[in-house]
Amino acid sequence: QDDKEWTLYVDDSPFGLTDEQLARIGERFYRVDDSRTRATGGTGLGLALSCKITQALGGSLSFAHSPLGGLRCKLSFPKQVKP
Numbered sequence: 001q002d003d004k005e006w007t008l009y010v011d012d013s014p015f016g017l018t019d020e021q022l023a024r025i026g027e028r029f030y031r032v033d034d035s036r037t038r039a040t041g042g043t044g045l046g047l048a049l050s051c052k053i054t055q056a057l058g059g060s061l062s063f064a065h066s067p068l069g070g071l072r073c074k075l076s077f078p079k080q081v082k083p
Helices: 019-024 046-056
Strands: 005-011 060-065 071-078
Touching: 019 060, 046 060
Parallel strands: none
Antiparallel strands: 005 071, 060 071
């Protein structure tokens, strides 16, 4: 945390994403693993909805390469809520 926002980082270890996958990970219906189907799980909406809900609540959700080699998710909310 800092003076202006609360921040939560979630890091995972390998295997990471390519730069192209990382750039698209918050898009609706985007799935990193092409071998997944509706039968095996996921429609590609989970992270996109998470981003929209976070924005609606005044926060932000972003993704980057983790220092551990996998994915880093950063969830931030301002300490003071806008009226």
